[in-house]
Amino acid sequence: MFFVRTASERDLVQVRALLAETWHATYDSFYGVDKVNELTARWHSIDALKARLQRKNAEFVVADNGREIAGMGFAAMSDRLEKTTILHQLYVLPKYQRQGIGRDLFAELETCFPDAERMRVEVEPQNLHALAFYRAHGFTDVASTASCGDEHSGIPALILEKRLV
Template sequence: MTFFVRTAGRNDLEAISILLGETWHDTYDGIYGPRKVAEITASWHSVAALESRLTRPESEFIVADDGETIGGMAFAASSDPEKKLVMLHQLYVRPECQGQGIGSDLLQEIVDAFPNASTMRIEVETANEKALRFYERHGFAEIGRTDNCGRDDSGIPAAVYEKPLPG
């Protein structure tokens, strides 16, 4: 399969929601249990929750698509007035599509979408060793920790990673 990266659209939201559910269950069921993962995905990854990202200013919402399947997705945004810091909120690849370079392609597209940014930041669950290795291979380094990954009240601890960008 050959995947190409493109901007996400409204018609993709259901498939993205399903992809996020599958990916989260595959990654986090062993950490948080299936029930907690189902609660998180129902809240964070519903079509309604994803829809607002389509029109968020200073953001990029993309998918990797082979014409039949969405194999991955990424969402990043800059809320920094100087637009120097980009927060990579999501980068997920469907479990059966991992290892094909989709994550690297998505990450590069996100980096390219913010040419003036000097730093990209991401929060990564420390038990997600595959993700930690991926980001470290792509030049990210741990700069700290948070007790609330993704949302101020999530209660999910994570490592905070940053990568310098050319901008």
């Protein structure tokens, strides 16, 4: 059984490995191994993950069974959108997907921001499993972007939003 808890610095090596495995399983067929390696090196380095741990108005959680971390999530209050939480990451190792771990991580993150009125997430349009997950959890499409994650990614995404109040 996995329990959701706040991440710590001692988790970052496992979280980085989880992100690399999950990203390759999900995105290699869309972008190719080289692009996934590039993005993973930039976005999922230990330094990048440490910065998330230290970020104010943010929550970084993991699903842990005492031996292994099966999933992770990171959300933060938006710097640009009033009363909006941005769900930056929600990933579960492929072998543990469809077992409720993503649901449990999301449920925790959804309650961490009492001042937020809405939550947003960016999802690759071809990632049908993720789109189905978020829509099943009350998200609706509100916009799109040509550069998910940062202005240099070149990755298109749908922007989904859920009312929290």
